[in-house]
């Protein structure tokens with residue numbers, strides 16, 4: 001018999017599950033609290049669940065979607081890269097980034113990615129499948145349990161394009177945000193897209209409070225298309241219109257991410273055109289010097305990064321530079337490649 005995995009079920013779904021198995025609705029609320037608030041995986045230790053229900057649960061259900069395969073800690077920054085195996089022999093990575101009082105987890109939303117950005121290590125493994133909300137949320141639960149502390153910030157910037165797995169990503173974000181569960185504030189949850197414009201409209205219309213980031217990387221269509229083939233479907237004009245729509249509708253500043261590649265998108269012309277584009281929308285700008293992981297793409301020297309920012313100024317928007325942490329363990333932006341593929345080993349399967 002296949003066990004029902006409870007991680008990823010909403011409060012209402014857990015209540016319905018309890019009723020379906022002859023229990024009162026409030027048992028579902030108790031399960032919700034144990035799974036998401038107390039981060040408990042063992043039914044035996046859920047002390048306010050009746051003994052008979054607890055015994056039944058052991059035969060029909062389980063908690064937890066992921067198995068840890070490897071964990072690498074960066075000596076330089078303390079960042080931790082987790083490699084998880086899934087029930088179907090696929091793998092995903094999550095990266096924990098400690099920084100002062102912030103404890104951020106960068107999570108994956110798909111196994112691989114279909115968008116094929118030329119600078120991205122995840123793209124090289126192709127698209128395998130979407131993650132379920134449970135597999136997304138369990139990255140948060142697992143890491144909180146591992147570090148023994150609550151995470152303060154969640155960013156959907158790991159493997160995959162979140163808006164290509166829209167429903168499960170939103171469901172997971174709502175579970176992560178739920179005040180009776182993991183309870184990370186909506187403004188501390190960032191969903192990043194490579195520019196899937198139709199979902200930017202949907203996200204805006206649905207009124208979600210999570211923050212939106214858009215990875216831009218070039219202000220020129222021809223160059224952007226080479227870096228990010230998604231530009232063929234949604235060019236810069238349609239993307240900027242969608243971003244503006246989001247800003248107006250949500251009254252929130254979107255973040256524009258610009259990964260800086262040496263000799264590719266870091267010259268004066270790029271900066272001036274980027275400045276012109278950004279003068280039209282209210283946004284925050286994040287400049288991210290590339291973490292070398294794909295041949296042909298290099299990180300610019302710090303002086304070139306400074307120069308690029310100077311060219312952008314004065315800009316009617318906050319500009320910051322984010323030097324990704326964890327590049328010494330291939331855990332920084334664009335470096336999540338699922339190195340497991342090189343190991344050629346077999347992995348135990350789950351039971352869902």
Ligand code: SF4
Pocket residue numbers: 113114115116117120121122123158159160161194334
């Ligand atoms: S950068 Fe993001 S959207 Fe582009 S291929 Fe990599 S994971 Fe996919």
